[in-house]
Every structure is written in structure tokens, then in C-alpha cells.
Amino acid sequence: MREIHDESVQLVVTSPPYYNAPFDYPNLFKDYDEFLRLIDDLSRDLYRVLAPGRVACFVTDDMLVKGEKYPVVADITRLILDAGFRYRDRIVWVKPKGYVRISRRSGVVIQHPYPMYYYPDNIQESILIFQKGRFDYSHLQELDPKSLRESKISIDDYHNQEWYLTVWNITNVLPLGGRLEKGIAAFPEEIPKRLIKLFSYFGETVLDPFLGSGTTMKVAQELGRSSWGYEIDLELKKIIKKKLNFNHSSDSRLIFIDGRDARKLRSSFQRKVETKSP
Helix, strand or coil: CHHHHHHHHCCCCECCCCCCCCCCCCCCCCCCHHHHHHHHHHHHHHHHHHHHHHEEEEEEECCCCCCCECCHHHHHHHHHHCCCCCCEEEEEEEEEHHHCCCCCCCCHHHCCCCCCCCCCCCEEEEEEECCCCCCHHHHHHHHCCHHHHHHCCHHHHHHHHCCCCCCCECCCCCCCCCCCCCCCCCCCCCCHHHHHHHHHCCEEEEECCCCCCCHHHHHEEEEECCCEEECCCHHHHHHHHHCCCCCCCCCCCECCCCCCCCCHHHHHHHHHHHCCCC
């Protein structure tokens, strides 16, 4: 992210690719070490571009791949702490259980109702919150009245939607026909909306280094924040531009990294998923 100046970003909201997720990113990484190297390199660059006292939020979770469970949350936490960040908090994002059926994994107990056959289905993800040092609250005295007014958090939302808890019950992006994010592991707009309101001020800059379908930039734009977004999958360019109404603000930048086979990334994943499907 050499385009971004040191300490010029006030908030990071992102969701790294789910490590080789069977239905989203099959075989994206050669192995788990390659995934961890990506996170390690990224965390050090994020520390460089993030302003002192500001926050980086990662939406992620442990992954089950080919029968093996990978401790993604623990390893991402370790790598980001090694880069110099403080561990500030963890929010548990809980999805509605009504959208999950008993899978072959959790259904083993039904076939074998005895101890040691228990493998639960997952309906939660982690929102990991890290901080670069400590925030200087005297910064509020430097803000103009409009920025303060536009940054004020709705106490009704804070209370009625239970933002004050470490568990957020938010419906995930459902696999409905015709949705813009078809085939994309997008998070719901409610997640970046809360994080941007809770950890940035009006007019500040939000970064998403794994932009995906552009949700973070869209919400940042709607909330009066500038933004940076990086994406390697060029097949998502039309989707991102459509989500942003073809007009991201002049003080925001969308950057596509033209990597090897980038133009075929989404199509390649879809073919792999369809090949595995019965």
C-alpha cells in the first residue's frame, strides 16, 4: 500500500479472505503458512499507515478445511500484536440460527448419539479490534462544530440495537437470487456502519485492504468518510462500481492490483465450487 502516506488513515475495517473456504476461496492459498505470511506483511503495513491511537477491525473466524480446523482468530491476533498493535476488544457477530440446517458435521451425533461425536455448526464470526497505542481525546477540541455534530453517535441505536454488548446479532448477507454479491463472501453493511460510527469521525479516512464487493467503501461514503480500497480480483470491478453508483468521492481511492490470474479469480472459484457440488 505504498500509495498511502504514513499515519494518514484513521480506521481500518476489513475481512481477509477466509482461508481456503470450500465455498468461497477454494485453494486460494498454497498452504496455511502462505495465508499467515500475507497477514503478517499486511499487519506491518497497516501499522505504518494508521494514525496514532486509531483502530483496525478484522472480521474473520477459524476455518474448517478438508476436515482440519485452523485457528485463524488466534494466529491473526498473534501476528497483529507482533506488528505493534494493542489488543482492544473482540466482538462476536452472531448470525440467525434459523438460516442454518443441521449439517453432515453436526449431524454425526444423530447417527452416533455417544460422546466424542460432537462437531457443532458455526453461526458466529469474530470482529477483532486492535489499536495503535492510545487515543488522544484532546483531538476532539480540534474538530470543527460540523464534524462533531455529524460524528455524534445515536444513543437510541446504541441502546436499542445493543451496540454496547460484545455480542452483535446481525443477519448475514443471504444467498438470495439476483443479489449483487452473488458468489462473494460479503459482510452485511450493518457491521462497517457500526464500526465506522464507533471508531472514526466525520471527514476522516477509512481503509479496507480486502475490499471484496466494496461494502466498506460504500458505507464510508454514506457516512461522510473518505476511503481507500484495495482489491486483487478484477472481476469484482463492475460490482464495486455498481455498489458505489459509479461515483466514489474524489478524496477516496479504489485500487485494483493486477496480479497473476486476477481477472479469472472469481470465475475460477465458482468452477471449483460447482465441481465439488453433488
